[in-house]
Amino acid sequence: MGKRISFEEEKCTNCNLCSMYCSLNFTRNGVYEYRPSIARIRVSQNDDDTRYVAHVCLQCESPACMEACPVDAISKDQATGIVSIDEEECTGCESCIDACEFDCVFMVGGVAVKCEVCDDPLCVKACAVKALELVDDDDVKDQELLYREVGL
Amino acid sequence: MYGWMGTILRVDLSSGKIEREPLDENLAREYVGGRGLGMKILYDELNPGCDPLSPENILIFANGPLTLTGALSSGRYMVITKSPLTGTICSSNSGGYFPAAFKTAGYDAIVLKGKSEKPVYLWIDDDHVELRAAGAIWGKDTREADRAIKRETHKDARVACIGPAGENLVRFAAIINDASRAAARSGVGAVMGSKNLKGIAIRGTKGVRVHDPEELLRATVVADHIKKTELGEAFGEFGTPLFVDIMNANNIMPTENFREGFFEDGDEINGAEIIDRTLLRAKSCYACCINCGRNTKIPEGSKYSGRGDGPEYETCFSLGSNILVGDLDALTKMNYICNELGMDTMDAGCTVSAIMELFEEGLLNEEDIGFPMKWGDADNTIRLLEMIGHAEGFGKEAGKGGYYLAGKCGRPELFMGSKGQGFAGYHPRGMIGQALIYATSPEGGNHTTGNTIQPEINGIPEPMDPLTGKGKPALAIMRQDESAIVEACGLCVFPYMLIETGIEILAEYYTAVTGKYYTEWDIRKMGERIFNLERALNHKIGFTGKDDTLPRRMTEEPHTEGIGEGNVVHLDELLKEYYELRGWTPDGVPSEEKLAELGIS
Incomplete structure (x- = not known):
């Protein structure tokens, strides 16, 4: 059983509240900041401004990012299915970013970061159109397809 | 901070x-x-x-x-x-x-x-x-x-x-x-x-520090609340062109240079028609859940072509009903042209409607313009808009604004606006509170320095007769101060003007963001300070109550039929009460006492 954040394209309006609220989790020294540039979920749009896609890690069965990491900083928890990055170990080589065909790994302050699924995800709470959901679900085909198809 | x-x-x-x-x-x-x-x-x-x-x-x-x-x-x-x-x-x-x-x-x-x-x-x-x-x-x-x-x-x-x-x-x-x-x-x-x-x-890659994010998360609860209200839901679905139906139903959709308040082709240019014909998808601004934005495309096979955003309601009125264009494709094309050339669709429309009336009156003719400008002529309007944006021929004169042009023709009162800026799409004769806001706004006829749609038209929080002046000076003051503080905070007026507790909620957000306790009263006071500062600065430039005017069409020519038939704006009485309540001098200037009370120096 894998926990992950699911995304429904139809509902998204590109408001970016998910990124804003996600970033609150990564605040340091007790100072809370809305800082979309460090978020683990990012919305991209096509040139036409007709498609909006929130990129958020699918917690893949066999993660390409993990395979690609030369220093074994990425691991998958067998119990929860969640793929996480050890920021201390990460050297910032960006191999994982190149490897992730879904564009769900991001560079922040010289290290790679990705969604590691919070207990009570703020992105889901903040999404007023309910395009995001916390699910126990291994069936990621639709979302994979979306990321591949859009290629944003 | x-x-x-x-x-x-x-x-x-x-x-x-x-x-x-x-x-x-x-x-x-x-x-x-x-x-x-x-x-x-x-x-x-x-x-x-x-x-x-x-x-x-x-x-x-x-x-x-x-x-x-x-x-x-x-x-x-x-x-x-x-x-x-x-x-x-x-x-x-x-x-x-x-x-x-x-x-x-x-x-x-x-x-x-x-x-x-x-x-x-x-x-x-x-x-x-x-x-x-x-x-x-x-x-x-x-x-x-x-x-x-x-x-x-x-x-x-x-x-x-x-x-x-x-x-x-x-x-x-x-x-x-x-x-x-x-x-x-x-x-x-x-x-x-x-x-x-x-x-x-x-x-930008930096962060915005806030004091209490948990309190701010409550915004999503409020968002849910807004989306569940009738108007909130309709806004998301139809965008601002939803107002075409509301204004038409209330006989306040400005039509034919504000001669009338009902446009018979309203159904051709409303929110539902946009969904049927041109909408590609609804979209939001950053950090907003309402998604009133319209991403549109003129369909294949139309006489016109193009893609972009909108039109918004204000354009449906200014380049639609007000010039008698009931063709969504043409209206959408005009909207794209204004966006691409970078000009305001509202004043473009109020200028065009003045030109059409001046043309009808024989005060402008084909030789002046280069072609006729008759009511409802979408194609010549498109030509004119392009000439304005590129400052070509008559477009150069028209680009100085409708008030200038009407004045040059000896009929300044045929420009529908205040202080030289065109009105928004809410007919003053059918919304007396809005009429007063237009007249007293520090920046002329506009709807973002205050609007009274909720109380006067939608009856929120309590129904008010839109056709009388009773209670309107106080209402105008309240709405003007509210919009001043909303725009000072860096927010959109929609949700705060949409729900009756908007300013109370704003005070809670203000407290949560800044970490200093603000009451609703404090927030309103800041709005009042800003509005008074604007009037005081206008006074330094040379503006007084003498400039708080409306065209004769609003004060002397009555609504001819439907809701509000026979109604005009009794502006002088309204202004007198308004200045008193504001604590200004009888000629509409913020008094020394008022400025001192608000700490403006």
């Missing part, structure tokens, strides 16, 4: 000097940000008598302390300057994604002075700020310029720029951001053009 970024960027376009100045905390406490802070800077630094299109004028971009926080609909910014259209001060606002980039780059405001010798654009990449040559981009429309500037800077940059209309100093030129959103009103784009500034591109 929580909420504010703490830095004002100052750019002298004449010398190329760029400076950073720490934000004065006392100033921020009293005038908040956005429209308030910008207006205070103008109050302190502007030569009131300056020509708005001279290097002496000051152009200010500002966001607010609540911009890009969890507060509802917080993706807005404001442009504050002295208007070349009205000669008054003005604050024009816009949403989209540019405001988020602006704030996260680390600035509360950008103050631009002087005039660049050659065309330039300003590139801000967080702390890196530079002026770059814009010679190759000058002349491009806003869509092309947006793309070109992004190519030269960064793919994640967000751009606000002017089109040919701004370059040609069209008095109602807009500043367009994200290629589709407009800080449209009062000719702010012409001021930018007069400074040889083509655009501002910003990439």
Whole structure:
């Protein structure tokens, strides 16, 4: 059983509240900041401004990012299915970013970061159109397809 | 400081000097940000008598302390300057994604002075700020310029720029951001053009500090609440063109240069028709859940072609009902042209409607214009709009605004506006509170310095008879002060004016963001301070109550049929009560006592 954040394209309006609220989790020294540039979920749009896609890690069965990491900083928890990055170990080589065909790994302050699924995800709470959901679900085909198809 | 970024960027376009100045905390406490802070800077630094299109004028971009926080609909910014259209001060606002980039780059405001010798654009990449040559981009429309500037800077940059209309100093030129959103009103784009500034591109990666994010998360609960209200739900579904139906049903949809309040082809240009015919998808501004934005395309097989955003309700009225165009494709085309050339659809429409009436009266003819301008002629309107934006032929005269043109023809009263700026799409004769707001607004006929749709039309919080003056001075004051504080906070007026507890909620957000306790009363008081400051600055420029006027059509020519038949605006009585309640002198100037009470000096 894998926990992950699911995304429904139809509902998204590109408001970016998910990124804003996600970033609150990564605040340091007790100072809370809305800082979309460090978020683990990012919305991209096509040139036409007709498609909006929130990129958020699918917690893949066999993660390409993990395979690609030369220093074994990425691991998958067998119990929860969640793929996480050890920021201390990460050297910032960006191999994982190149490897992730879904564009769900991001560079922040010289290290790679990705969604590691919070207990009570703020992105889901903040999404007023309910395009995001916390699910126990291994069936990621639709979302994979979306990321591949859009290629944003 | 929580909420504010703490830095004002100052750019002298004449010398190329760029400076950073720490934000004065006392100033921020009293005038908040956005429209308030910008207006205070103008109050302190502007030569009131300056020509708005001279290097002496000051152009200010500002966001607010609540911009890009969890507060509802917080993706807005404001442009504050002295208007070349009205000669008054003005604050024009816009949403989209540019405001988020602006704030996260680390600035509360950008103050631009002087005039660049050659065309330039300003590139801000967080702390890196530079002026770059814009010679190759000058002349491009806003869509092309947006793309070109992004190519030269960064793919994640967000751009606000002017089109040919701004370059040609069209008095109602807009500043367009994200290629589709407009800080449209009062000719702010012409001021930018007069400074040889083509655009501002910003990439921001910093964070906005807030005191209590958990309290702000409650915004999503409020968002749910808004979306569940009848109007909130309809807004998301139909966008602002939803108002076509509401205004038509209440006989206040301005039609034929405000002769009437009902447009028989309303169903051809309303929100439902847009969904059926042109809508590609609904979209939001950054940090907003309402998604009233319309991404549209004129369908294949139409006489017209193009794609872009909108039209918004205000365009459905100004270039639709008010000039008797009931063809959505034509209306959408006009909207795209205005966006691409960078001009305000509202004043473009109010200018065209005045031209059509002057043409009908024989005061303008084919020789003057180059072609006839009859009611409902969409194709010649399209021709004229292009001539205005490019300053060609008669377009050069029309680009000076409808009030100028009507005055030149000896009939200034045929321009439907106040202080030289066209009205918004709410007929004054059928909404007496709105009429008073138009007359007393520091920036002329507009709906963002206060609107009374909720109480007068939708009966929220309590029904008010829209056709009488009873209680309207107090209502106008309340709504004006509310919009001043909402725009000073860097927010969109929609949710705060939509729900009856809007200002109470705003006080809670303000407290949560800044970490200092503010009551609803405090918030309202700040709004009052800002509004009075605007009137005081206008007075320095030379405006008094004598300029708080409405065209004769509103005060002497009654509504001919339907709801409000026989109604006119009794402006003089309303103004008397309004000035008294405001604590101003009988000639409409904020009194010494009032200014002292509000701490304005």
